[in-house]
Amino acid sequence: MLNAxxxxxxxHQLFTPASRLLLTVSGGIDSVVLTELCRQAGFTFGIAHCNxxxxxxxxxxxxxxxxxxxxxxxxxxxxRRFDAKTFAKNEGISTQMAARExxxxxxxxxxxxxxxxxILTAHQQDDxxxxxxxxxxxGTGLAGLYGILPKNGFIVRPLLFATRTEIxxxxxxxxxxxxxxxxxxxxxxxxxxxxxDVIPTLRTINPNISAAAARLSERVKASETLLSAYTKGxxxxxxxxxxxxxxxxxxxxxxxxxxxxxxxxxxxDFGFHYHQIKKIWTARNGQTGQRFFSSTHxxxxxxxxxxxxxxxxxxxxxxxxxxxxxxxxxxxxxxxxVEVEKLSSEKNPNVAYLDADALAFPLTLRLWQPGDWxxxxxxxxxxxxxxxxxxxxxxxxxxKGQVYVVESxxxxxxxxxxxxxxxxxxxxxxxxxxxxxxx
Amino acid sequence: MLNAxxxxxxxHQLFTPASRLLLTVSGGIDSVVLTELCRQAGFTFGIAHCNxxxxxxxxxxxxxxxxxxxxxxxxxxxxRRFDAKTFAKNEGISTQMAARExxxxxxxxxxxxxxxxxILTAHQQDDxxxxxxxxxxxGTGLAGLYGILPKNGFIVRPLLFATRTEIxxxxxxxxxxxxxxxxxxxxxxxxxxxxxDVIPTLRTINPNISAAAARLSERVKASETLLSAYTKGxxxxxxxxxxxxxxxxxxxxxxxxxxxxxxxxxxxDFGFHYHQIKKIWTARNGQTGQRFFSSTHxxxxxxxxxxxxxxxxxxxxxxxxxxxxxxxxxxxxxxxxVEVEKLSSEKNPNVAYLDADALAFPLTLRLWQPGDWxxxxxxxxxxxxxxxxxxxxxxxxxxKGQVYVVESxxxxxxxxxxxxxxxxxxxxxxxxxxxxxxx
Numbered sequence: 001m002l003n004a005x006x007x008x009x010x011x012h013q014l015f016t017p018a019s020r021l022l023l024t025v026s027g028g029i030d031s032v033v034l035t036e037l038c039r040q041a042g043f044t045f046g047i048a049h050c051n052x053x054x055x056x057x058x059x060x061x062x063x064x065x066x067x068x069x070x071x072x073x074x075x076x077x078x079x080r081r082f083d084a085k086t087f088a089k090n091e092g093i094s095t096q097m098a099a100r101e102x103x104x105x106x107x108x109x110x111x112x113x114x115x116x117x118x119i120l121t122a123h124q125q126d127d128x129x130x131x132x133x134x135x136x137x138x139g140t141g142l143a144g145l146y147g148i149l150p151k152n153g154f155i156v157r158p159l160l161f162a163t164r165t166e167i168x169x170x171x172x173x174x175x176x177x178x179x180x181x182x183x184x185x186x187x188x189x190x191x192x193x194x195x196x197d198v199i200p201t202l203r204t205i206n207p208n209i210s211a212a213a214a215r216l217s218e219r220v221k222a223s224e225t226l227l228s229a230y231t232k233g234x235x236x237x238x239x240x241x242x243x244x245x246x247x248x249x250x251x252x253x254x255x256x257x258x259x260x261x262x263x264x265x266x267x268x269d270f271g272f273h274y275h276q277i278k279k280i281w282t283a284r285n286g287q288t289g290q291r292f293f294s295s296t297h298x299x300x301x302x303x304x305x306x307x308x309x310x311x312x313x314x315x316x317x318x319x320x321x322x323x324x325x326x327x328x329x330x331x332x333x334x335x336x337x338v339e340v341e342k343l344s345s346e347k348n349p350n351v352a353y354l355d356a357d358a359l360a361f362p363l364t365l366r367l368w369q370p371g372d373w374x375x376x377x378x379x380x381x382x383x384x385x386x387x388x389x390x391x392x393x394x395x396x397x398x399x400k401g402q403v404y405v406v407e408s409x410x411x412x413x414x415x416x417x418x419x420x421x422x423x424x425x426x427x428x429x430x431x432x433x434x435x436x437x438x439x
Numbered sequence: 440m441l442n443a444x445x446x447x448x449x450x451h452q453l454f455t456p457a458s459r460l461l462l463t464v465s466g467g468i469d470s471v472v473l474t475e476l477c478r479q480a481g482f483t484f485g486i487a488h489c490n491x492x493x494x495x496x497x498x499x500x501x502x503x504x505x506x507x508x509x510x511x512x513x514x515x516x517x518x519r520r521f522d523a524k525t526f527a528k529n530e531g532i533s534t535q536m537a538a539r540e541x542x543x544x545x546x547x548x549x550x551x552x553x554x555x556x557x558i559l560t561a562h563q564q565d566d567x568x569x570x571x572x573x574x575x576x577x578g579t580g581l582a583g584l585y586g587i588l589p590k591n592g593f594i595v596r597p598l599l600f601a602t603r604t605e606i607x608x609x610x611x612x613x614x615x616x617x618x619x620x621x622x623x624x625x626x627x628x629x630x631x632x633x634x635x636d637v638i639p640t641l642r643t644i645n646p647n648i649s650a651a652a653a654r655l656s657e658r659v660k661a662s663e664t665l666l667s668a669y670t671k672g673x674x675x676x677x678x679x680x681x682x683x684x685x686x687x688x689x690x691x692x693x694x695x696x697x698x699x700x701x702x703x704x705x706x707x708d709f710g711f712h713y714h715q716i717k718k719i720w721t722a723r724n725g726q727t728g729q730r731f732f733s734s735t736h737x738x739x740x741x742x743x744x745x746x747x748x749x750x751x752x753x754x755x756x757x758x759x760x761x762x763x764x765x766x767x768x769x770x771x772x773x774x775x776x777v778e779v780e781k782l783s784s785e786k787n788p789n790v791a792y793l794d795a796d797a798l799a800f801p802l803t804l805r806l807w808q809p810g811d812w813x814x815x816x817x818x819x820x821x822x823x824x825x826x827x828x829x830x831x832x833x834x835x836x837x838x839k840g841q842v843y844v845v846e847s848x849x850x851x852x853x854x855x856x857x858x859x860x861x862x863x864x865x866x867x868x869x870x871x872x873x874x875x876x877x878x
Binding site: 264 | 573580581696703
């Protein structure tokens with residue numbers, strides 16, 4: 001195990017024996033083994049432990065365990081207490097996400113203050129496999145197939161050569177003690193399904209699936225490096241940058257082997273998503289002046305090229321909905337509308353049934369603005385400011401800037417993803433129903 | 440459905456409305472829907488059906504069903520009977536593989552004789568997802584992530600836009616009849632586990648996982664196209680070809696962004712596998728003259744570069760096993776040897792326990808040759824020709840040329856992957872046991 005550990009570190013040039021290392025230790029199996037291997041290898045290291053105070057006495061016991069472990073290794077021990085629950089609540093995010101957001105800045109601070117060269121985490125090969133499968137399931141491009149990299153800036157994962165089973169076996173052989181990993185217990189639903197249902201089945205097909213995933217990750221990362229070098233080399237031909245404005249030349253792009261993919265590589269840097277980029281590509285011979293928006297940039301079709309520049313004011317972002325188009329791709333996803341015979345009883349905030357007789361096409365899809373109001377369904381036709389509405393339904397601060405409205409002649413018909421408006425509600429006089437769906 | 444079908448065909452430039460199409464129809468759900476969509480679209484098509492005679496009367500009923508379907512569409516119908524079972528037995532392959540090997544050459548023959556432009560198969564989005572997951576599980580590079588391409592030469596898959604559920608729904612709505620798909624019933628163990636255990640779980644995480652897989656496949660394929668263009672452009676700098684001999688310049692390769700991956704892209708064309716290529720890369724500053732073998736090529740480390748040329752005679756392929764090396768990577772995998780205390784009771788043809796006292800290192804690992812013999816374990820020390828032995832244990836003809844032996848002073852100690860030799864068997868006088876494992 002020690003040999004494999006050292007080989008992996010050398011092969012991936014993670015650090016040298018002289019490096020000063022900061023180990024992040026929860027007290028769980030993986031981080032205990034990481035500590036033991038670093039001790040056996042004679043590396044110079046300190047230990048950082050976060051106490052998120054999520055499990056009462058158990059959290060205190062975790063902390064005491066890690067302090068004792070550091071003491072036995074003669075390593076400096078840094079502990080910080082975080083109120084992850086309150087932070088999560090204030091930011092409107094999961095406690096898992098909160099723990100992550102709190103943890104890494106503190107590690108980086110420790111690294112700089114105490115002059116460590118690298119931060120070591122105890123991710124192993126099964127974590128990598130889980131991440132790859134999760135990304136494939138949710139939808140990913142090439143980048144999602146790296147999973148977890150052995151080295152990413154100052155963060156280094158020297159346990160990525162080993163599987164969970166190998167780590168457990170080592171721990172048992174060495175009779176090491178550990179704490180039931182709090183991160184395992186609180187692991188989210190998706191990762192749990194992968195870990196306990198999906199991966200064991202896949203392992204019956206190939207017992208070495210984790211190593212296969214690590215090799216895939218390595219090769220995809222290398223391919224991505226080659227692609228970046230290639231793309232960079234083509235920029236002189238295709239891309240012209242003038243301050244914050246970029247110009248892309250369509251004819252030069254069309255000459256390339258896979259123009260859409262090249263376009264996707266450039267435009268994703270400006271916040272456009274793949275579905276949108278396909279539309280941009282398909283519409284390349286369309287009308288000059290046609291615009292597409294990401295949450296940060298505006299792309300305008302110009303003669304022979306596209307102009308991309310940053311959004312100055314969010315009010316610039318606005319899409320025109322023609323009845324016949326049936327669909328529009330925008331920065332938050334895709335909006336579709338279709339005539340239906342009757343309402344469905346399903347409760348889905350991403351679906352709205354609107355009275356087509358009350359709507360005047362073309363409609364407008366735009367970000368909500370201060371001062372906007374609607375008469376939310378189920379509130380007896382009373383006016384409500386959208387700013388107040390979003391507070392009431394507890395939309396996290398970070399997401400408020402991304403909420404869209406569908407507007408008809410200056411009136412808001414649907415607060416997309418939240419609530420319809422009484423004035424556009426389907427009633428007994430309605431002759432035509434339009435079903436709007438956000439996907 | 441028809442609109443989505445036509446859009447997919449246009450978007451991926453599969454064929455034009457004027458193309459003459461040959462539909463491959465088993466009579467199962469997917470191929471019945473493919474036929475119906477082509478009929479509705481008004482395409483010109485013929486139908487090809489293979490009767491593999493694997494299910495008795497059911498196979499006959501499948502054939503009759505497809506003939507009737509073709510008749511209703513006014514389409515030409517081509518049927519051929521294959522004796523898949525006998526073919527599989529003779530070639531030492533699975534009936535599934537046999538069906539595949541028999542089917543495609545016949546389709547291609549029909550295409551040429553009857554002047555069709557394309558061969559259409561009824562693969563859909565779930566088949567693609569299954570293939571991607573299967574490749575990831577078994578281990579793959581970038582190429583395994585395409586899954587199934589919409590267009591590959593003359594073979595076209597216009598149903599790749601739709602999921603199995605969408606196809607079933609269409610079939611029910613149209614009240615189409617179909618035959619229980621024989622290929623589904625005979626689907627192999629691995630695909631069954633994926634289809635019935637793994638994918639349903641993944642779908643609870645993302646109901647649109649099949650579409651996500653199709654998008655991934657599309658993007659990986661495009662990235663691969665870009666990488667090929669890039670690699671091709673670098674050849675002038677790094678690669679020199681002189682007849683069948685290629686020379687790779689190490690210094691020029693080292694200057695690139697991801698040299699190992701570039702090397703892997705070139706050497707895999709010569710039959711080297713990734714594990715081997717990593718060794719070749721690591722050993723680049725080693726001793727001149729060092730050789731590596733694939734099943735078709737020899738690579739020799741020369742001053743500042745590698746020479747790659749085709750294997751002339753299989754007898755050229757031979758590896759030297761030094762006791763201290765503990766491991767050798769060769770064209771069929773990896774061979775490892777380690778000292779152990781005692782024998783395990785597991786029966787595994789890829790493991791051999793040999794009496795180290797009887798072995799004289801360095802050993803030789805080489806392909807077996809006519810005239811080779813051994814005293815197979817369990818045959819009372821009788822000599823047996825390897826050619827006869829391989830016939831007795833029914834090794835398929837196609838694999839016979841890839842069987843290796845471990846040789847000690849001219850005597851064969853292990854027929855790798857099959858049987859040890861009595862002369863090297865561990866006995867009561869043995870003082871040192873070496874365990875050999877092929878992985």
